[in-house]
Amino acid sequence: MSAISFQSVSKTFPTARGPFQALDGVSFDIAQGEFFGLLGPNGAGKTTLISILAGLAKATSGAILVQGVDVAKQSAQARRLLGVVPQELVFDPFFNVREALKFQSGYFGVKHNDAWIDELLHSLGLADKAHHNMRQLSGGMKRRMLVAQALVHKPPVIVLDEPTAGVDVELRQTLWQFIAKLNREGSTVLLTTHYLEEAEALCNRIAMLKNGKVVALDSTTELLKAASSNVLRFKLDAELPPELATKARVTGRIVQFPANDAAEIELYLAAVRQAGLKAEDVEIRKADLEDVFLDVMHQHEEASA
Helix, strand or coil, X not given: CCCEXXXXXXXXXXXXXXXXXXXXXXXXXECCCCEXXXXXXXXXXXXXXXXXXXXXXXXXXXXXXXXXXXXXXXXXXXXXXXXXXXXXXXXXXXXXXXXXXXXXXXXXXXXXXXXXXXXXXXXXXXXXXXXXXXXXXXXXXXXXXXXHHHHCCCCCEEEEECCCCCCCHHHHHHHHHHHHHHHHCCCEEEEEXXXXXXXXXXXXXXXXXXXXXXXXXXXXXXXXXXXXXXXXXXXXXXXCCHHHHCCCEEECCEEEEEECCHHHHHHHHHHHHHCCCCCEEEEEECCCHHHHHHHHHHHHHHHHC
């Protein structure tokens, strides 16, 4: 039995311009104990899919099962199996950290779990904030608190929707160490993130969404193997000529070209020299998940066109 099974999930929203198809027949399974990544650009349908999984929205058609429990037909039972960390910072301003976790436990009928609450506070760097009012916490501390609340009833399936968006490096490291530990102990983890280096480091398998459809689904290893080329990377202090810029990925001063062999690498560098530009810190690297992601999205756009 799968930890999560998405079965032909579609979602349509009414708009002034007519129906908008946010999800279009999304189907895939996540195995028990898997660390699974769900990737896609903004508007791809990731949050809509997570919202339906969490019971916050209803699918237009299709079904989602959590350990065999239908989230639409058996919502209370399914909710107990899930620990969902949302994107939004939602908190109750009337309680301190420990009180909020005790109340959250009560929602699931969990009592006498002080030892687990202590472990959560310690593991997420909240121990010294246990008696602080929620309003006193910084944005990063509130993000940690969302994680603690999602895990307080020890759910077997953990859903993380952009959990490290806009937070500091320390929190990211603390969170991933703790989540990886829970995963090793048997918890299933579903992660959505725009930090693709996190997905590459953590996820065993990845699905990519584009315009509400699954456009790639494979193990992280196989996705990286399928990358079309190596990458030529260097820095420039000036803009590339238009004919080169269309082939490059440019981030600030960093320029990257897909390069299949030494001849192609020299071709790009010669073109840069001929344009009167000087490449600095030149290096060749293996394609990473960001390269694969951009390739998949580009191929899907071309196929759609």
